[in-house]
Amino acid sequence: MSWTRMQMAERLVQEFQDGWVVNLGVGMPTMIADVPMGDRDIIFHAENGVIGYGAVCAPGTEDLNLVNAGGQNVVLNPGASIVHHADSFALIRGGRMDVTVMGAYEVSANGDFANWKLKGAKGGGIGGAMDLAACAQRVFIMLEHRTRDGASRLLPRCSLPITAAGVVTLVVTDLGLFAPMGEGFALRDLAPGVTLEEVRAATACPIIA
Amino acid sequence: MARNKTFPDFDTAVADIPDGAVIAIGGFAGPGTPYNLIAALARHGAKRLTCIANTTGGAHKPRMPDIGMLVENGQVAKVICAFTAATRASDVIPFTKYYEAGEVEAEIVPQGTLAERLRAAGAGIPAFYTPTAVGTELAEGRETREINGRRYLLEYALPVDYAFIRAARADAAGNLRFHRSQRNFNPLMAMAAKTTIVEVEEDILPPGAIDADDVHTPGLVVHRLIRVPPPPLGLWTRKREAAR
Numbered sequence: 001m002s003w004t005r006m007q008m009a010e011r012l013v014q015e016f017q018d019g020w021v022v023n024l025g026v027g028m029p030t031m032i033a034d035v036p037m038g039d040r041d042i043i044f045h046a047e048n049g050v051i052g053y054g055a056v057c058a059p060g061t062e063d064l065n066l067v068n069a070g071g072q073n074v075v076l077n078p079g080a081s082i083v084h085h086a087d088s089f090a091l092i093r094g095g096r097m098d099v100t101v102m103g104a105y106e107v108s109a110n111g112d113f114a115n116w117k118l119k120g121a122k123g124g125g126i127g128g129a130m131d132l133a134a135c136a137q138r139v140f141i142m143l144e145h146r147t148r149d150g151a152s153r154l155l156p157r158c159s160l161p162i163t164a165a166g167v168v169t170l171v172v173t174d175l176g177l178f179a180p181m182g183e184g185f186a187l188r189d190l191a192p193g194v195t196l197e198e199v200r201a202a203t204a205c206p207i208i209a
Numbered sequence: 210m211a212r213n214k215t216f217p218d219f220d221t222a223v224a225d226i227p228d229g230a231v232i233a234i235g236g237f238a239g240p241g242t243p244y245n246l247i248a249a250l251a252r253h254g255a256k257r258l259t260c261i262a263n264t265t266g267g268a269h270k271p272r273m274p275d276i277g278m279l280v281e282n283g284q285v286a287k288v289i290c291a292f293t294a295a296t297r298a299s300d301v302i303p304f305t306k307y308y309e310a311g312e313v314e315a316e317i318v319p320q321g322t323l324a325e326r327l328r329a330a331g332a333g334i335p336a337f338y339t340p341t342a343v344g345t346e347l348a349e350g351r352e353t354r355e356i357n358g359r360r361y362l363l364e365y366a367l368p369v370d371y372a373f374i375r376a377a378r379a380d381a382a383g384n385l386r387f388h389r390s391q392r393n394f395n396p397l398m399a400m401a402a403k404t405t406i407v408e409v410e411e412d413i414l415p416p417g418a419i420d421a422d423d424v425h426t427p428g429l430v431v432h433r434l435i436r437v438p439p440p441p442l443g444l445w446t447r448k449r450e451a452a453r
Contacts, residue, residue: 026296047320048237048393064239064446065377066389070296071238071269071449082389084396084425085237086328089321093339105298122309123293124317127263131321131341165344 001193002174005142010035011189012101012140012172020098021045023132026070028142029101030056033074044068044077045097047128049088052080069128089128093135099169100136102129104143106158109205111168111180113141114160124161133164145173145202152204154178154185175199184208213381215413215434219249222406222433226255226371229286233261233327233367233398234276235374241391244444245408245437246373247274250284257286261327261367263320263394264292265304269449277303280313288313289367291320317347324397326367331400331430336365372402375437376426379409382416383428396426406433410445 003011009031016022018040024032033044034055044053046068053074057063062073083091091097104115113133117124133139143153154171170188171178176199177189184206187199200207216222223246226232232250236242250258251274258279265288266275279285281303288304293315295302307313318326319341329337338361342348352363374395377388385407387395399405413434437443 046390048240048390050390062448063389064448065241065391067238067240069238073448076389082392084392085320085324085394086397089324092321093341117294118298121294121298123305123315125292125294125296125298126317126319127291127296128320130319130345130347131339134340134343161346163345 001191003191006031007191008142008172008174011177012142012170013037015140015170016040016042016099021096023047023092023097023100023136024069025100025102025129025132026127027103029103030068030070030072032101033068045091047088047092047132049083049085050080051083052077089131092128092131095135095137097132097136099138099140100132101140101142102132104141106153106155106160107141107143107168107171107180108155108158109180109184110157110182111166112158112162113164113168114158114162116163117161119160129163133167138169139167141168141171143171143173145175152202154203154205156205175202181208214383214428214432215381219245219408219435220252222246222435223249223253226250226253228255229257230255230370231259231261231368233369233372233402235372235393235395235398237263237390237393239446239449240389241375241387241393241395242273242446243373243375243408244274245435246406247279248444251278251282254284256284258284259287259289260285261289261369263323264290265302267303268295268300271447273444273447280304280307285313287315289316289318289323291318291323293317319347322364324394326364327369327394327397327401329366330368331397334366336363338362339364367401369398369402370404372398372405374398374405375408376410378411378414378419379407379431379434380414380416380419380428381434383431383434384419384424385426385431386419386423387425392425399426399430402430404433405431407431408435408437410437412436
């Protein structure tokens, strides 16, 4: 028993506050734009300068010149605006993002995370991740708790080259919701049917419950 | 009367590009990518180029003209990009093979730093400090400075010889408008370049047809305009699917 990716997205969305500007990264975080926000007014920002976008377009209704950070054709919500890349990242560096939600390979108890380069690779993919990680008010990470080989992605320290140091606020995995606390992760919520013992067995550093 | 900047075709517009030129190529995930100019540069054959763009392309189908094709063509010495591998680690882009074989050099730059380095070049600012990439391997051995209690990394402006960009609308004086997320890097690259070449999606309008208040990029930094012909002659932005 654990959370599906959509349930992970829904759990993170519970943390969003009314009026937040939310930047969504590529991959799993794009699902967040499909989660109902209730009566909260949330503005989605995409790094390519789209402010106030919404759901992915139904087939046949796309504007091919309008994409989110993941290259998906999306709709504009009423009140949307578009700026160029330098202004988009000025908004990011200027601290206007209440939160950025990103995928990652690893996250560590000291608040570092790694999502741009694999071990032994010559090339990598940074995109906007380093700017967002360094400058957003909060950094939420979505990732599977373990690799396909069963190794913990929650670590005392990252083994891969990091994207930013000491910035992670919250981590949602298929097993629960966590906050990095320096030497371990504080458990904030458990996925249904998952026990504390299972989480501890799946994690390579202390879980503070 | 403003000078008419319209060129008859893409090949004529890129004909003077010398070997060794620094070329910035606009676009983000499709919108605003100057596919027709990239294809013309491949036909032209200029070599030892430095190409600046968000990505080298090639992670999606249908494959459109991209920097990876110029690399495959043996035309590129160096790329400066926010991605030197695919966005998803499990995807393989054509560029990677050449990069790993040492046939092309690459400088990976965080996307916001890339945008700001172009902006700085266009704005006459030689360098700036940014908090981005501090504490990562990108900052190793480079100049950082503490300002008001926070650590920043020094980044230099990125001047450009030629910018290739794509706009929705232009007048003959070179004033441009972009549609939706087509804007992305394009205005910055135009500002940073000595020569800006634009492929335009609509018929090029007489000067004055775009109201001065509605101009996104001023004709002052735009030098050559080419109307994109309807398909199949011209290349248009397509809906993308993952290549795998």
